[in-house]
Amino acid sequence: MRFPYWRIGVFIAAAVWPMLWLYQALGDLLGPDPGKVLVDRLGLGTLVLLLITLSMTPMQKLTGWAGWIAVRRQLGLWCFAYVVLHLCSYMAFILGFDWSQLAVELRKRPYIIVGALGFLGLLALAVTSNRYSQSRLGSRWKKLHRLVYVILGLGLLHMLWIVRADLEEWAIYAFVGAVLLVLRIPPVMRRIPRLLAKKQVLREKRN
DSSP: OOSSHHHHHHHHHHHHHHHHHHHHHHTTOOOOOOOHHHHOOHHHHHHHHHHHHHHHHHHHHOOOOTTHHHHHHHHHHHHHHHHHHHHHOOOOOOOSSSSSHHHHHHHTTTTHHHHHHHHHHHHHHHHOSSHHHHHHHHHHHHHHHHHHHHHHHHHHHHHHHHHHOOOHHHHHHHHHHHHHHTTTTTHHHHHHHHHHHHHHHHHHHHO
């Protein structure tokens, strides 16, 4: 396995946060409504991990280091793990496992439907993230995994609907997402190594 310490470090970094938040929620350390805070943090963690996962290819292009790509699948799976925990914490702390309240919640908070669509998209990507699915689907695998862009849009819409009154933080995530999407455009991705090579040549000439 390549980059074992790097992979382990990423694993530990991704695993520690939900455990810490759950400990704080169960210990009443997250304020008067710890369940809601936990749900919100796991949802935000899902979005952040999705953005980090999407940044791996541009980072590899910018630095030439293969380690970024080596952890891309792991980060994608952690993103799915976070959204599962987000959903479970919502059912436990908000619904109290009272399914009769779900219909009421859907009427009051239709952004839940948007979040559910994002969850289904991440589920599809997680299930097909293995090598077997990659070889089985062939060229369709890449087309399926372009669904990540739709999922990002759904995640941002879900968050926007929730934070309506405070758009500053949301705008930061939306801006980062927009930059990452622009960097994924093939002509832009092809241009990045050329620009870096020109800068390197200019540096060498100055030295």
